[in-house]
Amino acid sequence: MLMASANNSNVDNFNVMIEISMKGSVKYEYNEKTRCLIVDRFILTAMQYPCNYGFVQDTLAEDGDPLDALVITPVSIQPGVLVRVRAVGLIRMEDEAGKDNKILTFPLDKVCREYRFIRSIEDVSPLLLDNITHFFEHYKDLESNKWVKVHGWEDKSAAEKELSQSGERFKNQRKEQQ
Structure with missing residues (x-):
């Protein structure tokens, strides 16, 4: 699987690599060395991902890890696929490993016209946000020594800041490795 270079400077147009399809119950992780998706674990709770889940390259x-992204679509997307998205918000979270924020995204209008009117977190259904929150608060409940705490939703500017800082952190790490 080849990794395409991503342009992460524009919160309104960037790539997300899908790791887990909406309605999936298998946790996949992208492995840089093998350049493949690896089964990390099976979700022990009777829950499924409420949306497509992936990461922002670079x-x-x-x-x-790469910055996590939630991709809202009308159907599930195959793992290992890139999708062009725009960010509308951020969910602040932490788990047993530390901070674990995720940006909330929707496909570009060219990819999916259904969500063309969603431009900010205020445009997103509160029920959808509640479903995502509930999923992340409970999907690790049956796993030993694992937990998640959701601190809440923030707006597009928070997503933009997270995306920018994560991109800078990646660039700095690359410089240090050279």
Whole structure:
């Protein structure tokens, strides 16, 4: 699987690599060395991902992994696929490994016209936000020594800041490795 270079400077147009499809119950992780998706674990709770889940290429979040992204679509997207998205918000979270924020995204209008009117977190259904929050608060409940705490939703500017900082962190790490 080849990784395409991402343009992370524009919160309104960037790539997300899908790791887990909406309605999936298998946690996949992208492995840089093998350049493949690896089964990390099966979710033990009777829950499924409420949306597509992936990461923003060429970023480094505070947990040491690429920045996580939630991609809202009308159907599930195959793992291993890139999708062009725009960010509308951010969910602040932490888990047993530390901060684990995720940006909330929607496909570009060219990709999916259904969500063309959603431009900010205020445009997103509160029920959808509640479903996502509930999922992340409980999907690790049956796993030993694992937990998640959701601190809440923030707006597009918070997502833009997180995206920018994660991109800078990635660039700085690359410079240090050279």
